[in-house]
Amino acid sequence: MLRWSLLSFALLVLAMGLLTVVRSPDWSQWRLAVLAGEYGYALAFVPLGLAALAWSTRGSNPLPAIATLLISAIALGLFLKPVIEATRIARDLPDRLAAAFDRVEVGRPAFALTGLVGGSVPRAAVETRTFAEGLMLDYYRPAGAGSRPAPCVVVVHGGGWDSGDRKQLAGFNHWLASRGYAVAAISYRLAPAFQWPAPRDDTLAAIVYLKAHAGELGLDPGRLVLLGRSAGGQIAEVVAYTARDPAIRGLVGLYAPSDLNFGYAHAWEDDAIKSPTLMRQYLGGPPEKAQANYDGASALQQVTAGAPPTLLVHGQLDGLVWHRHSERLAARLTERGVRHVFVSLPWATHAFEVNRHGPGGQLTTYAIEWFLAAVTR
Numbered sequence: 001m002l003r004w005s006l007l008s009f010a011l012l013v014l015a016m017g018l019l020t021v022v023r024s025p026d027w028s029q030w031r032l033a034v035l036a037g038e039y040g041y042a043l044a045f046v047p048l049g050l051a052a053l054a055w056s057t058r059g060s061n062p063l064p065a066i067a068t069l070l071i072s073a074i075a076l077g078l079f080l081k082p083v084i085e086a087t088r089i090a091r092d093l094p095d096r097l098a099a100a101f102d103r104v105e106v107g108r109p110a111f112a113l114t115g116l117v118g119g120s121v122p123r124a125a126v127e128t129r130t131f132a133e134g135l136m137l138d139y140y141r142p143a144g145a146g147s148r149p150a151p152c153v154v155v156v157h158g159g160g161w162d163s164g165d166r167k168q169l170a171g172f173n174h175w176l177a178s179r180g181y182a183v184a185a186i187s188y189r190l191a192p193a194f195q196w197p198a199p200r201d202d203t204l205a206a207i208v209y210l211k212a213h214a215g216e217l218g219l220d221p222g223r224l225v226l227l228g229r230s231a232g233g234q235i236a237e238v239v240a241y242t243a244r245d246p247a248i249r250g251l252v253g254l255y256a257p258s259d260l261n262f263g264y265a266h267a268w269e270d271d272a273i274k275s276p277t278l279m280r281q282y283l284g285g286p287p288e289k290a291q292a293n294y295d296g297a298s299a300l301q302q303v304t305a306g307a308p309p310t311l312l313v314h315g316q317l318d319g320l321v322w323h324r325h326s327e328r329l330a331a332r333l334t335e336r337g338v339r340h341v342f343v344s345l346p347w348a349t350h351a352f353e354v355n356r357h358g359p360g361g362q363l364t365t366y367a368i369e370w371f372l373a374a375v376t377r
Contacts, residue, residue, distance in 0.1 A: 153181050196284070
């Protein structure tokens with residue numbers, strides 16, 4: 001009985017490992033794909049343990065044990081696949097970043113096995129401020145803040161435009177502050193109570209507030225970078241490309257939908273997040289009813305030759321925001337001659353940087369650190 005139980009469990013582990021090579025089905029919990037891709041190096045001990053236990057209890061009929069061994073070996077390879085691919089991407093990433101944004105000194109490799117067990121970062125001093133009626137931001141003071149004003153990263157949270165808040169991935173903000181950057185994690189009005197362009201206007205209002213209070217905050221009003229995740233990436237991209245503000249030195253878009261016309265045309269009602277419903281409540285209906293909002297909210301249509309330098313990072317197995325969004329935006333940036341780098345992660349799904357020490361997290365923090373140093377100096 002134990003041998004067959006081990007075989008059944010090995011099959012479940014294999015199914016989870018397969019989430020590093022195939023997109024998570026819409027009916028499944030997509031966060032399991034994050035676990036497999038960004039923590040797989042730790043989960044690799046599970047198939048190893050299963051294989052050892054199965055072999056030690058093989059008895060007179062070794063077939064179940066042999067099957068468990070084979071399945072566990074495949075699962076082990078799948079869990080280690082992100083580490084192998086991250087190592088490959090890391091070889092070329094510094095040269096790609098240097099070619100686009102000039103060479104800077106980051107002080108660590110783009111990916112290292114030793115980084116998988118990295119420690120915590122110091123916690124920055126955080127204060128909450130109201131920047132518009134009913135809207136607040138959390139301001140993280142940079143480490144080593146001195147007499148010279150610090151560049152500021154304006155972080156726009158994700159959440160499908162109808163949820164999420166500025167507390168999202170606060171540890172990432174503490175990491176940014178530990179690298180010497182001020183961080184303003186902002187709130188914005190959410191759908192369906194508020195529709196586009198309310199989030200764009202709220203982000204612009206936050207920028208106006210930060211500039212007006214730059215002295216007391218200790219930030220440089222002429223060195224701002226927008227960073228947005230998912231739905232927040234859509235907002236950050238449009239603001240960066242339409243504000244025509246020289247203070248916005250750069251844009252970081254993480255797994256963001258950059259063309260909502262394209263997104264609506266290629267979505268289906270029962271996908272993992274019911275994305276057509278999210279877009280309709282955010283933009284005021286389907287495209288035929290709210291075309292101006294779909295166009296205005298699509299960063300792809302806003303790119304000009306004068307757009308700020310851009311860093312895009314997206315997972316190829318993202319089941320919530322199709323990888324093609326960033327792929328197409330990168331192509332448009334190339335057409336317009338805008339300096340950019342697109343880091344495409346073959347194994348990754350949505351929210352891959354949740355583990356800063358994982359394969360996606362290390363590559364993302366390395367690219368962001370290089371990008372920030374290059375565009376704000």
